[in-house]
Amino acid sequence: PAAPAASTGPFKVAVVTPSAINDLAFSQSMYDALLAIQAEMGAENFEFVVSDSMFVVDDASSAIRDYASQDYNLIVAHGSQYGAALQEIAPDFPGVSFAWGTAGDTFNLPNVFAYEAFSQEGGYVSGVLAAALNKSGVIGVVGPVEVGDAKLYVDGFVAGVNATNADITVNVNYTGSFSDVALASEAAQTHIGAGADVMTGSAQMVVGAVGVAKEKGVLWFGTQADQASLAPDIVVACQIYDWAVVLRDIVSLVNEGTLGGKAYALSLENEGLKMVYNPGFDLPADVKALGDAAAKGIVDGTVTIGVGGK
């Protein structure tokens, strides 16, 4: 239980993520944020290590414990599945700060931060845009497993579509896997077969769906990371998670000696969630205005999504 090494050396962070850091989705969003912070603070002041692909909870908890026993200032358990492990480990290392997400609960532990993303917000905005761009009357959504962050996003998206044009049918399917790219691709084919001309989806396996959308010229909305590079012609916009917003604050709190106890949420309001429009896609100005209005409404509270307490 050493005191935080704040003033003596670089700020050291260890991160555990459930999937690969290049997944263009959940894990990569955290990795990118760390890189951004490092760029801001300078490599000599901010160091980080990563254990990625820790989908086995048991292994992840070993990793967290191991990092905690070394001189890291902050340990980020980037995955809601790591919560229970953290709940057991954090009390054993009162001098070390932990952060975990996505969740809203610090377990009332003084050295645990929690963070989540109101991904339904960007989902809603995307839904509004999608409804405006839709011509066929059918929109397709490819989800992984019907839970958590993915479900929030999907439900927000559906709400956005419905709020804009209640006549549009939104077909939703869950492939049952975060990793089955082939199934996601086939799901996209099926959506297109069912008439969809706009699609979205969440989690790392959606790259399969993006591939199909690209091939068939169907519009795509992304989430978690900027997916425009995958298909510059058809990606309209992506909601991206900017965890740097949260990390920045945590780093300064830890440096000041506060090791936890605070819960964060990325939202459009605090700009942790951002709608990134693909410059390569020619989005009509009036449509974009609709999206901006929805985002503004969410921020100032005039728009109620009706999902996840928002």
Add this chain to the structure above:
Amino acid sequence: MRISWSSIFDALLPVIATLAALAVGAVMLILLGANPLVAYGALLEGAFGSFNALADTIVKATPLLLVGIGICIAFRAGVINIGGEGQMILGGLSSIALGLAFPDAPGILMIPMALLIGFIAGGLWGGIPGYLKARFNVNEILSTIMLNVIAVQLMNLLLRGPLIQPNQKGAAAIPQTARLSAAFDLPRLVPTRLHLGALIAVILAIGVYFFLWRTTIGYRIRAVGLNAAASRYAGIKVNRYIVLSLMLSGAFSGLAGAIQVYGVNHFMITDGSAASFTGSAGFNGIVAALFGQLHPVGTIPASFLFGALLVGANKLQRVVQVPAALITALNGLVVVFVVSSELWRRKNARRRAIKELEEKLAAAAAKEISPQPEGGG
């Protein structure tokens, strides 16, 4: 038995093969810009470096051993159980459901009941492919693979629904159960993560050895596996023993699942894959059993070695910050090298036997030459 250099070499062969695989891994590490000495130092430290490390290794080895002894039973009966993953899940689900249903029960009662129900649930899940094989001649490799996927979906369904932690209900729900009452935690053996499950597994491994070689049921299971026609001739109801062996095999995997829940995780959560719960022990247990020569007692050190490798490799990844993928590839190499080294073991055994024969013949010849009184010797 005489202890010779070559038999010591035999015993060390898996270790030597592992070292050879790690040597290949060293080349990969260098290519990735990491120092292999530092890396392997970390591996050793992660697996054996401290009491905690050793405990982690044993905790990792426990489900491997339990699944592995089940695999021994199935293989001895001539069936292949690829369904360990699904059976572990069923064991976990049923045992946690019991624990959550009676949160106020005394631990001394709940723990054995929970392990038992995990054992039974895994057994029933394993019994399905057994029955399908015996009754409809459905290949068990196929049906167990299918049942693994079905078990995962069942887990998703239950963890999203009836078993979900009450405060997780709602849109953003994380599909996880509540934590089991702390009274149900498997007792720790020493102040580390090492829990009673490891001891149970070792005792059961020895028990299964006796079961297979010292009971009539074990005899019949082995007979069926070696020669079904002769077994029928011996009056054995072959189909019944095929079902039984797959059930037992599933039961040990189910128990592994229950022990994983009560000894390690204390709750269940899903990310939609089996491995997040099982850590792939349902598959790795097969490898452990095969390393252990499909002998339940041999599976004990084999599981330990494999557990050490898995735990140590994670530490290696952390210390030298190579992609986790390297660890997977390295594990593959170790498996390949160890299994390949079997050839030398067999060749050695043969060479030894022939050499023994030659010595015996030479001794006999020497005796013949030296004059011996008639009727002597």
Add this chain to the structure above:
Amino acid sequence: MTQKQILPSGNPRIDRLEMQGIVKRFPGVLANDHVNFDVNAFEVHALLGENGAGKSTLMKQLYGLYHPDQGQIIFDGEPRLIHSPRDAINLGIGMIHQHFMLVDSLTVAENVALGLPSTRGIMTDLDRVTKRICELAEVYGLDVEPDAYIWQLSVGQQQKVEIIKALYRGAALLILDEPTAVLTPQEVDDFFVTLTKMANDGHALIFISHKLHEVMAFTHRVTVLRDGKNVGTVNTVDTNKNLLAEMMVGRPLNFIRNYKTIKCGNPRLKVENLSALSDRGVPALKNVSFEVCAGEVLGLAGVSGNGQPELAQVIAGLRPSTSGKIMIDDENLTGSTPMQVIDKGVAYIPEKRNVEGLIKEFSVSENLIMRDLDQEIYSRNAFLNMGNIAKRSADLVKTFNVKTPSIDTPIKSLSGGNAQKVILAREISRQPKVLIAAQPTRGVDIGATEYIHERIIEQRETGTATLLISEDLDEIFALSDRIAVIFHGEIMGVVDRKDATLQSIGLMMAGEQPPETKTAE
């Protein structure tokens, strides 16, 4: 160097082959110990020896399946290394293996064509092969159906396929490792005509058999091995059966047996109008009826493939009957499970002993307890009594003179004859009421055969009813009180041994109804 003579088959002749000082070691066994052997063109050279003497091992080295530890193989004066069967085939060597080398799931024609170049490039030319097989079958009197799958054939027919395979390849030197073990006397005669013709054409033949009369009948020289060593080589004309037997076993054997005929007791085993289907679902047994009395041996003669294994299996509870009744001491046994049959006191020595009768990977003692696992001496409450098992196994191994390093040795390391003794020890020691013995001495050397016969007789004298199923008429005549003949799943007739002649039985085996049995009844 002179040009090699060409045989009618087109292969160059091998004038002389020599094996010199061959040593071959296996773990625990010195299988060949400086063995010398030679064979010339125009010659049939017999190789004799007890089970495990090292005959097959020697021949497998000639065929490239094993490599000698020492010694050399010389073809027409030139030492040769034979790395694989392919080398052997290229040198003009063919081999009929003791254990069939056939692929069950392929047809006869496919088995014959395997490994041969096709006239149609990459495609098989099975129709040509089929035609050629028919020609060979015609010439050599070997009736096999080229389109049949091997698994559909009886052992006798499979043996013929092995012979056809060898003939088809037209080897200059042919090794025959117990080719006659499962042929009927008529078939053996035809086969010898073929072989004699081959020898006269200039082929060199090596012939292994446990049947001394065959060796006497058509070989030119005999080499005897014992415990992996040469005992001697003699010209056939200079020796006789007794001398050969003595060379093999190291002691004289008596071939003529005298035992008292005892009065038949009550009918112990009664089979009435029994019918059953074969594996292929066609009727294999048609209304079979017979009785065996206590203290009687009923010999069941017949060419293989006429329903014998099915009959034995139905009685043992291993195959369902479609109609009819099986009674033991007036108790109905029809439809019983194998376990119930065992409990009723039926002992069964199956024909396919390696497949059915033994678990090769199990130890001698594990095999000895196989059918009596639940007996009190072996187990209590499902726990095996290892002490008793060891003691009893040691006893049985001793009484039945099983040659094995220990009771924990796996059966697969035993020689064929000793494995057979393990079955016998197990079945006879159960004090059976009824003994079904199917081909009990097939492939077993003469010493062991004598021993097995003595045991069957001994058992008979304690009141066991024995059904002896055998294709070996010598054996049938030597042991039976009465002889029944089975043909196409029907009993052609039952005769007293003293009224039977080789000829009358032979006729019945070929399906001819003997008129006198009807009247004699």
Add this chain to the structure above:
Amino acid sequence: MEDLFTGSVLIGLLASAIRLATPYLYAAIGETFGQRSGVLNLGVDGIMLMGAFSAFYVVFKTGDLVGGVLLAALVGLLMGLLMAFISVTLSAEQGISGIGVYLFGLGMSDLLFQKLINNVQTVSGFPVAPIPLLSEIPVLGPILFRQNVLVYGAYILVPIAWFVLNKTTLGLKIKAVGENPEAADTLGVSVSRIRYFTVSLGGMLSGIAGASLSIALLNVFQFNLTNGLGFIAIALVYFGGWRPTWVLLGSLIFSFVNALQIWVQVVGLPIPSDIAVMTPYILTIVVLVISAQRVRPPSALSKAYERLE
């Protein structure tokens, strides 16, 4: 709901099934050859991943589709040779060696991906190549003849495999070696040569199976892109009773039910997604029960052959 089984939906589902079956077919036909000769290669999935990555890499860097397939085939072949070396020359237990090869492929493909490409990317894969005339046939045309080249290749493979196994001397040798290697050996057929051939061929086809995913069907690469598909392919070999035609049927049934399950979710039938996802697997078991094949595996399957010298 009423439009569930209209003609166009059915055509869509069938077309999906045909497409989805492609990687299964390549891998399963390849595995059929190996298993027919007595080698169980459980490493298929790992080999597919290596193939998928190699093909993707070539196409990503150069856009050369044919080059991508060729490299995938070559890498698959090399992995197959490795498996053959372990299981034939070293006579290692085939089940475990396969798992080793799988783990190696799983890790190695991702490692190479992270080092050589790093980020998830898409490429332009094989375009749909409608076959002139045939693709105009009503109903069948769009299902069968509006696919890409690698899909056609998979289906052409089936009759070729059938021909090789049933009509050629090579097929005869393969079957003999898988049933009774000793018998084949005594007839001068080299057991190890045949097994090397079939296992390398199987590896090569698995490599192409991977390529069909990464540069024809999905046009992306990602960690564990196959997601266990190779194991299902092995299951389909058993399902098909080691006969190419039945393997084809099995692949189609499995793919069709999978396509159907997605469709059912898409049209919004009120079934929990988890139940929908497990349906193909349950149905496959049901089909197995009904078809209850009495075909037994090649007798020497997964047994190393050594002359017991």
